[in-house]
Amino acid sequence: MRLLNIKPDRAWTVALAALPFFALIVAYMVGSGIRLAENPNDKLLPSFTAMAEAVKHYALEADPRSGLYLMWNDTLSSLSLLLTALAISTFIALVVGILIGLLPIAGATFGPVVAVASMVPPLALLPILFIIMGLGDGAKISLIVIGTTLKLVRDMALRVKDIPAELLIKAQTLGASTWQIALRVVLPQMLPRLIDSVRLEIGPAWLFLIAAEAIAADSGLGYRIFLVRRYLAMDVIIPYVIWITVLAFLMDLALRLLQRKAFPWFAGARTA
Amino acid sequence: MTAIVFDKVWKEYGDHVVLERINLEIAPRSFVALVGPSGCGKTTFLRMLLGEEAATRGTILVDGKPLKVEPDADRGVVFQRYSVFPHLTVLQNVMIGREFETSRFLGKLFGAKRKQAEDEARTLLDAVGLNDHENKYPAALSGGMQQRLALAQALNRKPKILLLDEPFGALDPGIRADIHVLIRKIWNENDLTVVMVTHDLSEAFRLGTRVIAFERPRNRPEELERYGATLGSEAPGEIARPSGPQPGASITRDFEVWPKKIAAPVGGAASVPDTPSVAKAAE
Ligand SMILES: Nc1ncnc2c1ncn2[C@@H]1O[C@H](COP(=O)(O)OP(=O)(O)OP(=O)(O)O)[C@@H](O)[C@H]1O
Ligand SMILES: [Mg+2]
Numbered sequence: 001m002r003l004l005n006i007k008p009d010r011a012w013t014v015a016l017a018a019l020p021f022f023a024l025i026v027a028y029m030v031g032s033g034i035r036l037a038e039n040p041n042d043k044l045l046p047s048f049t050a051m052a053e054a055v056k057h058y059a060l061e062a063d064p065r066s067g068l069y070l071m072w073n074d075t076l077s078s079l080s081l082l083l084t085a086l087a088i089s090t091f092i093a094l095v096v097g098i099l100i101g102l103l104p105i106a107g108a109t110f111g112p113v114v115a116v117a118s119m120v121p122p123l124a125l126l127p128i129l130f131i132i133m134g135l136g137d138g139a140k141i142s143l144i145v146i147g148t149t150l151k152l153v154r155d156m157a158l159r160v161k162d163i164p165a166e167l168l169i170k171a172q173t174l175g176a177s178t179w180q181i182a183l184r185v186v187l188p189q190m191l192p193r194l195i196d197s198v199r200l201e202i203g204p205a206w207l208f209l210i211a212a213e214a215i216a217a218d219s220g221l222g223y224r225i226f227l228v229r230r231y232l233a234m235d236v237i238i239p240y241v242i243w244i245t246v247l248a249f250l251m252d253l254a255l256r257l258l259q260r261k262a263f264p265w266f267a268g269a270r271t272a
Numbered sequence: 273m274t275a276i277v278f279d280k281v282w283k284e285y286g287d288h289v290v291l292e293r294i295n296l297e298i299a300p301r302s303f304v305a306l307v308g309p310s311g312c313g314k315t316t317f318l319r320m321l322l323g324e325e326a327a328t329r330g331t332i333l334v335d336g337k338p339l340k341v342e343p344d345a346d347r348g349v350v351f352q353r354y355s356v357f358p359h360l361t362v363l364q365n366v367m368i369g370r371e372f373e374t375s376r377f378l379g380k381l382f383g384a385k386r387k388q389a390e391d392e393a394r395t396l397l398d399a400v401g402l403n404d405h406e407n408k409y410p411a412a413l414s415g416g417m418q419q420r421l422a423l424a425q426a427l428n429r430k431p432k433i434l435l436l437d438e439p440f441g442a443l444d445p446g447i448r449a450d451i452h453v454l455i456r457k458i459w460n461e462n463d464l465t466v467v468m469v470t471h472d473l474s475e476a477f478r479l480g481t482r483v484i485a486f487e488r489p490r491n492r493p494e495e496l497e498r499y500g501a502t503l504g505s506e507a508p509g510e511i512a513r514p515s516g517p518q519p520g521a522s523i524t525r526d527f528e529v530w531p532k533k534i535a536a537p538v539g540g541a542a543s544v545p546d547t548p549s550v551a552k553a554a555e
Binding site: 263 | 342344372373376422425
């Protein structure tokens with residue numbers, strides 16, 4: 001049988017998916033074991049017990065100075081910034097993207113400026129944002145919004161243009177106005193596609209958040225990682241990185257489920 | 273009662289002449305079948321009639337008035353593909369025309385009005401044999417069912433002209449035969465002028481009151497791009513080509529027209545005029 005025709009069954013699919021994770025963990029344990037055997041005070045590859053200790057300290061014990069559970073406090077702080085920013089950019093992308101994609105006048109006016117602006121590296125704007133907006137949350141949210149919105153807008157505009165012309169003509173032959181077409185034909189077809197685009201922007205959004213927190217913050221997951229870096233506290237950094245990854249993965253999963261539940265027609269239409 | 277007149281209509285895309293000097297009068301309540309080789313401009317012709325594309329030269333009149341420049345509810349259409357909205361159920365797809373008509377701002381009906389629109393839509397679904405599928409999404413329908421849905425959807429706004437672009441091209445012969453019965457019934461029962469593009473000559477002759485062929489002269493391959501398809505029966509050398517982007521090019525007129533009359537619509541109103549007008553010869 002040809003290799004490309006061999007499909008793993010359910011059990012095998014799970015086993016195969018688990019394999020690389022398992023291999024990573026084993027490789028880490030071996031490496032960490034070797035280094036710790038040489039030098040029990042080695043900080044670079046802490047043991048899992050040391051990491052569990054650190055997590056317990058950060059997540060389950062209140063910080064004696066502030067009385068806060070630091071890991072939860074950091075998570076809350078980071079997530080609120082991230083979700084606020086993503087909500088803003090998603091909304092802008094939906095409105096502006098549909099305008100640019102659907103209306104030739106809007107496309108001619110805003111298409112080029114969006115295309116050029118989306119080439120500006122957002123991180124290069126960070127100092128400007130800090131200068132203008134100060135070191136507070138505003139600058140961080142702005143950075144994420146700037147970093148993700150323009151790509152989302154372009155993506156939306158392209159996907160609006162991908163709607164078969166036949167459908168827009170058809171709507172017109174049913175007497176629809178531009179507004180009605182936007183509301184009842186374009187918008188509902190864009191929402192599930194917007195979810196796809198936002199899923200791809202979760203990674204960049206975290207990147208911008210952590211970069212901003214690293215420079216100016218007093219809480220947040222990125223802030224904490226860069227703070228404890230001074231003490232080479234790998235036992236904190238590694239669990240934090242894993243935690244951020246889990247959060248990003250859960251956001252992605254939630255969006256995927258939302259797409260499936262809220263837009264039951266989409267899976268069929270996508271393959272058609 | 274909708275008459276359509278094409279008066280010396282040309283369609284060019286840049287240097288590429290697609291349709292050349294189309295003269296045509298379509299009598300009210302005709303069923304015109306349009307045939308011709310691939311790429312000769314049948315779809316382009318329909319798109320002009322639809323108001324999606326403007327004629328480069330010449331005028332198109334509907335009931336004596338210039339054609340509206342953008343698609344509207346007077347002209348219904350069924351395309352070969354992408355004719356129904358994938359995000360709406362079968363019932364919603366049929367209903368949406370009424371919603372566009374009566375709810376200017378939201379495009380959506382509620383309460384008693386919605387109920388009424390749903391009942392109307394169900395009557396149409398009944399007519400096209402889709403009443404058992406009203407809650408399915410189009411992706412769950414077969415090709416033939418999707419095209420029947422598209423027909424019901426187009427008919428909901430009671431268009432005066434129905435334009436069909438190879439609507440049954442993708443269907444197998446058995447299903448086609450069913451749809452032929454349906455489309456004849458629709459044409460007989462509604463005050464409709466139908467223009468249908470098809471690749472299938474037997475379909476054209478079976479359904480049409482008039483069959484029109486578009487063809488592009490093929491004598492000199494290197495000039496294929498330059499000549500549009502022509503419709504009519506003019507003799508060669510009669511008209512001078514307007515100075516176009518290719519000076520010196522002449523027209524190789526090699527056109528055929530079959531203004532063939534076929535059976536009058538069965539069960540149609542007695543008053544239906546059904547004399548197919550012969551394609552007008554150019555002056
Ligand atoms: N927007 C456009 N820009 C440039 N050329 C076009 C455009 N639309 C159509 N054409 C050209 O016009 C010619 C006729 O196209 P059209 O789609 O009308 O053919 P058709 O008769 O419908 O063919 P088929 O039977 O394959 O559907 C083709 O040569 C095509 O390349
Ligand atoms: Mg075509």
